[in-house]
Structures are given as structure tokens and as C-alpha cells.
Amino acid sequence: MxxxxxxxxxxxxxxxxxxxxxxxxxxxxxxxxxxxxxxxxxxxxxxxxxxxxxxxxxxxxxxxxxxxxxxxxxxxxxxxxxxxxxxxxxxxxxxxxxxxxxxxxxxxxxxxxxxxxxxxxxxxxxxxxxxxxxxxxxxxxxxxxxxxxxxxxxxxxxxxxxxxxxxxxxxxxxxxxxxxxxxxxxxxxxxxxxxxxxxxxxxxxxxxxxxxxxxxxxxxxxxxxxxxxxPITNDKDIRYINAESSGIFIPGVQLFAQVKKGDELGTVVNVITGAVEEVVYATGDGMICSLRDYPVIEEGSLLARIVGGNAYE
The missing domain is CATH 3.40.630.10 (Zn peptidases)
Structure with missing residues (x-):
């Protein structure tokens, strides 16, 4: 009703x-x-x-x-x-x-x-x-x-x-x-x-x-x-990946991907010069639980979160 x-x-x-x-x-x-x-x-x-x-x-x-x-x-x-x-x-x-x-x-x-x-x-x-x-x-x-x-x-x-x-x-x-x-x-x-x-x-x-x-x-x-x-996780188990430069973010992984520390997550490119401004790397092991969808970014923009650490079932 x-x-x-x-x-x-x-x-x-x-x-x-x-x-x-x-x-x-x-x-x-x-x-x-x-x-x-x-x-x-x-x-x-x-x-x-x-x-x-x-x-x-x-x-x-x-x-x-x-x-x-x-x-x-x-x-x-x-x-x-x-x-x-x-x-x-x-x-x-x-x-x-x-x-x-x-x-x-x-x-x-x-x-x-x-x-x-x-x-x-x-x-x-x-x-x-x-x-x-x-x-x-x-x-x-x-x-x-x-x-x-x-x-x-x-x-x-x-x-x-x-x-x-x-x-x-x-x-x-x-x-x-x-x-x-x-x-x-x-x-x-x-x-x-x-x-x-x-x-x-x-x-x-x-x-x-x-x-x-x-x-x-x-x-x-x-x-x-x-x-x-x-996984059940607390804030301490979440790693934030933020941009260190401005430009267009091109992801190299997908949501839910399992990554290791040092894996490449994507690049930030400069569209006028054709240069790669930044290569973005995983800062720890875990699952990609958040991923940048809107590609235009500036320094400090959130690019990804990784859930790992002590997360448990």
C-alpha cells in the first residue's frame, strides 16, 4: 500500500x-x-x-x-x-x-x-x-x-x-x-x-x-x-592512494583486484605534453575496494583505497 x-x-x-x-x-x-x-x-x-x-x-x-x-x-x-x-x-x-x-x-x-x-x-x-x-x-x-x-x-x-x-x-x-x-x-x-x-x-x-x-x-x-x-575492516586496515600530481588518471587495475605492494595501479598523464606525470603504485597488499572513476584529478585527489592488513572473515 x-x-x-x-x-x-x-x-x-x-x-x-x-x-x-x-x-x-x-x-x-x-x-x-x-x-x-x-x-x-x-x-x-x-x-x-x-x-x-x-x-x-x-x-x-x-x-x-x-x-x-x-x-x-x-x-x-x-x-x-x-x-x-x-x-x-x-x-x-x-x-x-x-x-x-x-x-x-x-x-x-x-x-x-x-x-x-x-x-x-x-x-x-x-x-x-x-x-x-x-x-x-x-x-x-x-x-x-x-x-x-x-x-x-x-x-x-x-x-x-x-x-x-x-x-x-x-x-x-x-x-x-x-x-x-x-x-x-x-x-x-x-x-x-x-x-x-x-x-x-x-x-x-x-x-x-x-x-x-x-x-x-x-x-x-x-x-x-x-x-x-x-572482510571486516577498520580504518587502520585501509590504505589511501592519493595523487601527487595533476592531470588525467588512467587506471591500470580494476575494482576487486588483489594487489601486492609495489604493483602498478595506473598513471597520471599530461594531455598537452604527452608525458606521464606519475606512475601510481600500491603501498601495501590487499584488495582494491575504491577506485577513481572520474579521470580529471589534481594533486591530493583520492585515486584508490586498498583493504588489507588485519581484515578478516
Missing amino acids: IETVVSVDLMVEEELKVKKNHLAPDFPTGEEKRICIVSGLYGDELQGQYICYEVIRRIKLEYENLIGIVDVYPALNPMGLDSKTREIPGSGIDMNSIFPGSKLGALGEYTASCIFDDIKGADVCIDLHASNLYVHEVPQVRMNDDRVDELMPIAKCLNVDMIWIHPSNSVLNGSLAYSLNEVGVRSVVIESGVAYRINQQYCNAIVDGLFALMKEMEIWKGNTVTPKKV
């Missing part, structure tokens, strides 16, 4: 609406577990659009297997999605920095408050993201190091390729996931791909993981995949 979470009148007889698809068993008992799947906090991140569609499509195909509640919110920042911008158009506010919001606030804060109140009370929330325009990311779950015990069982179900644990003091306090965890809704962030694109292979693997999680939560009784065993 399609429901309106928040509706706000705008100028020129327009209206902002955030909607969700509420999927529940035909004969609920009142004891059902509830999961919320949210996307579209940033208007340039499109991976979640496909994931939301595919989750709803699969549930509708086998509705008899639904034994809990699934609330799907495809576009939490609909104006950003329409204008293809990360922020809320006009105000320039980062939607993912103002939760839990305020009913007495401006447009962004009011919208955030309505969304937060609607999700509050769920057992789990999965916040779907893509990377920015510049760097391509492998599918990964991100969480705070002070929430590992409660969130790791969720993360291991999600069929991603990496779980990245961040120090809690580096996490934005106004983010949706942080704010929901503060009120008892277990929440993790999935990030994958790159902005303005949909990678169906990544998305379908994540959808498989969502159904595995729903089965674990006793929301879904249909068949599911066995989630992949993946």
Missing part, C-alpha cells in the same frame, strides 16, 4: 511528497517484525532506486512468503532526485545531516522529522547509498565501532563485499542511521557503485542480502541465498 509520509506545499502550486510502500501480511497478528529500507537522501545516488524496485517486485511475486512488515522509502529527498543534486535544492542543506529534524523547523528539518517519526519503532533500517561522482566503491556496509555487537549480525546477512567499521567520533551525528541507532532502531549504511549510475550486478546481490536478512528476522519465509563471507 502506497502511503504519504510527509506532504508540504511549495511555491507555484507545487507540493513536496515523500512516500513509502507499506508491505504487510494479509492477516497480521500485531507481533510482526518490521524492516525499513530507505534511499534517496542524496539526489545523485541512484543505486537505491533499483534496489527498492527489485525488493518490492520480488515480494509481490511471492507475497504468500511475507510474514512481517517491509516499509520501502525510495526517495527521502525527492527534490534532490528531481534536480540531480546531493543537497536539498534551494537551501543547499545536506539532508543526511539534520536528523532527527524538527516539526518547527524549515522545509528540510520538518521533512526529516516526519520521516524519522515514521521509521521510529522499526526493528531494523537499511540506508542505501552510492558513492559520489569521483570514486567507485565495492558494495560495503558501514557502521560505528560503538555499535558493532548489535549491528554486525545484520551486516553479515547483507551479501556485500566488505564491512567497514568507523570510529564513532568520525560519524556525522545528524545522519539518519546515527539518529535511528540512538533511539533503538538498529541501522546500517550500504554504499556501492558510483553516483548517477545503476550497477545491476551490485544491486541484485544487495537485494539477495536484504531477503537473507528478512528471513533471519522472520519477515520472509521464501528461499534466500547464503550471504558471502567478507
